[in-house]
Amino acid sequence: MTNKQQIIDRFLSYVKIDTQSDETSESTPSTEKQWDLANKLKAELETMGMQEVSIDEHAYVMASLPSNVAHDVPVIGFVAHFDTTPDFSGTNVNPQIIENYDGKDIILNKEKNIVLSPEYFDDLLQYEGQTIITTDGTTLLGADDKAGITEIMEAMKYLIEHPEIPHGKIRVCFTPDEEIGRGAHKFDVEKFGAEWAYTMDGSQVGELEFENFNAAGAVVKVSGKSVHPGYAKDKMINSMYIAMDFINSLPRLETPEHTEDRQGFFHLNAIEGDVEETTLHYIIRDHDREHFEARKEMIKDLAAEICSQYERDCVTVEVKDQYYNMREKVEPVMHIVDFAEAAMKKADVTPIIKPIRGGTDGAQLSFKGLPCPNIFAGGHNFHGKYEYVPVESMQKAVEVIVQIAELTAEKYK
Known part of the structure; x- marks a missing residue:
């Protein structure tokens, strides 16, 4: 569906920009360097042909893809964050691309004897034969959540290039400071104007979450x-x-x-x-x-x-x-979870519905009036040097976004 090399190129261009947030800072965004990626995303959205592209004084980037159908369809949204965790260095990220992964140990850093091994990280084995992007053992990767940003951008690009796919109005937003718990604090839900949304911020392929701590x-x-x-x-x-x-x-x-x-x-x-x-x-x-x-x-x-x-x-x-646990806000509108589950099945992805052992912007957004389940972005081992993401998982996430848009338009026809 989506071009594999385009996904790789876009993802690498994002992770090489240092966007680490800082919990000791009182400003939003908490670090000036987050503006570097925010401004890049704004420019790319404009070049791509998205409408209503904006960036506010706190670096929240929003844009719209207009509806291409005559009937009324609820406005839906997709959200991802561009900051990386303060827990581990995000400076000078130097990704490695492992093509046709053979199921064996991956040497991240020979000099420091840092090894990504399936003996310890057994999830690796499900990606044998795929293309995996890893760190070089000295920084995190930033798939949390630059994989999510990549997927939303590629999905919007695909829908623009394929006008035969029906969809209602779609809103996208990229946020700062999610990793320090403030990603939704200054998110303007009214300006966003969606009836519901999805954060593309989960881990392994298939994850679909609507409850959290x-x-x-x-x-x-x-x-x-x-x-x-x-x-x-x-x-x-x-x-x-x-x-x-x-x-x-x-x-x-x-x-x-x-x-x-x-x-x-x-x-x-x-x-x-x-x-x-x-x-x-x-x-x-x-x-x-x-x-x-x-x-x-x-x-x-x-x-x-x-x-x-x-x-x-x-x-x-x-x-x-x-x-708080978003479940109490999502359960009354469970059809939004059903759309995501159906979209995964249409993309040949087995849904893994489970509670998040953590938080997500979607939890706070749900309590601000924007119900917002969480969908996989594809990465593993977030917040450290063993982080990796299979490119094929990102491709599937793009497909799921497109399928959600199409299924929603069809449902309300």
């Missing part, structure tokens, strides 16, 4: 008393020991490394401290809203219990909700 962040501050250790008896209170009590009092098996599917967790992802004060940074996740609320209460109750043991306010907790 409920998410919160918790900052736990533990205060102690610092006294000269030579004269500390009955006077010193070591905040780090109290922090250890707090950590060990939470369910040890309800952590990311011990959970899967719809199981929630507490994740201690940062700690800093000394005798006087220790700070713990947690993320709290659960698909079930009641369990999610119970987890937040457990954190607060534990702090109160420890304070009572020490007879002083030595532990304080600040909990902030981050996003």
Whole structure:
């Protein structure tokens, strides 16, 4: 359907632009370098022939493909983000192209002995015989989510070049700062004007997701008393020991490394401290809203219990909700999931419908009034040096976008 080399060329042109976001920044986009790709995408959309192309003061890029049918069809949208995670370097990305993958180890970096092996990453084996794009072992790849951008761009180009394919009005949007949880914060849903949309931000081919974690962040501050250790008896209170009590009092098996599917967790992802004060940074996740609320209460109750043991306010907790499970917003309009599932089947892709163990712009957009399931972009091992994407998966994603557009137009005929 779509030209394989065109997909490769477009994808490589995007991943070589450093767009890493920065969670410590207060601006949107959080880094100036995100403008480099945003401006490139705006220019490409205009050259391609898309209409209503715009870029706002926060680098949100939007464009329209006008309807080519006479009857009324709901406006649908496709969304992807152009930033890459702060967790791993996205500077000087140097992709490697492995053609006709033989199912064996892929040497990413011989000098540093970095190997992408199917013995550890067994998903590789399902792509034997395909073309795989990998890192060189020193950076991430950026398939999250530049694969999604590539697929949306190629799908729009294909629809423009094939006017015989019926479709309603299609809106596209490329966003900054998704990786730091702000991708939807300044997304203008009213301006976008779609009845529903899809984020092209999933992983392996076939993924279709309409439920995700409920998410919160918790900052736990533990205060102690610092006294000269030579004269500390009955006077010193070591905040780090109290922090250890707090950590060990939470369910040890309800952590990311011990959970899967719809199981929630507490994740201690940062700690800093000394005798006087220790700070713990947690993320709290659960698909079930009641369990999610119970987890937040457990954190607060534990702090109160420890304070009572020490007879002083030595532990304080600040909990902030981050996003919620989009399922409650998508279930009333499940036909939008049905369209995606049918489109995959028409593209000879087996749908893999499962909950996201994470978040997506689609979750926040759903709660802003734009129901937004998530569709595979094709990449694997996001946020690190072992990231890779099969080109054939990107081709299938392009086909799914086109099929969704066509099926929607046919349904409302």
